[in-house]
Amino acid sequence: MTVHFRQSNVSPQACPALVLNADYRPLSYYPLSLWGWQDAIKAVFLDRVNIVSEYDKTVKSPSFEIRLPSVVSLKAYVKPARQPAFTRFNVFLRDRFTCQYCGQRDDLTFDHVIPRSKGGATTWENVVAACSACNLRKGDRLPHEAHMLPAQPPFQPSVADLHRNGRLFPPNYLHESWLDYLYWDSVLEP
C-alpha cells in the first residue's frame, strides 16, 4: 500500500514508535527498538501491530487522518535471539564501553587478548574493548608477557547481559509513553 501523507503542523519525523514484542516487552533494548512513523503506520495498516499508545500529532491523507502511534506491540510473538550476534558494537556493550586494561572510555578498539599472530581467534572469548593506547602498548604480546590482563575475562554474553548493560546507556530521547514498557522488564528478567 502506498499512502502519501500531508504533514500536519509538527514534523512526524520526531515521532518514532517504541516497538514491543507480543508480550509487551521491548523487542530490543540496545539499540532500543524504534520504528519511524511511516513504518509504524504501515504495520498498523498491514495489521501486524496493535497501537498501545499514541502521540497527539496526526498525519492526514485525502481519505483519513490517524494519530501517530508512540508505542506499538507486535501481534505475532518474535522469539528473542538466544545468543547475541558477535559484533564490534556488542563486544563494546558487553565491556560497557570501557577499556578492559585501563578503564577509560575514549578511543575504543577491538583487542585480541591472545594476538592473532599467536593463534588467537576472533571470538567472544578472545576479544575485548581496549583503548588504542593500551592496544598499541600490548602490541603482539601475550597478556602475561605484557602484564596486561583484561579487567574481566572475555565471555560469551547472553542477550540479558547486553540488555542489562544497554540500560546503563539509555538513548537521549525517551518519550514519556515508553517508560512503562521500558522498566517493567528489569523486574521480569532473571
Ligand SMILES: [Zn+2]
Ligand atoms: Zn586503555
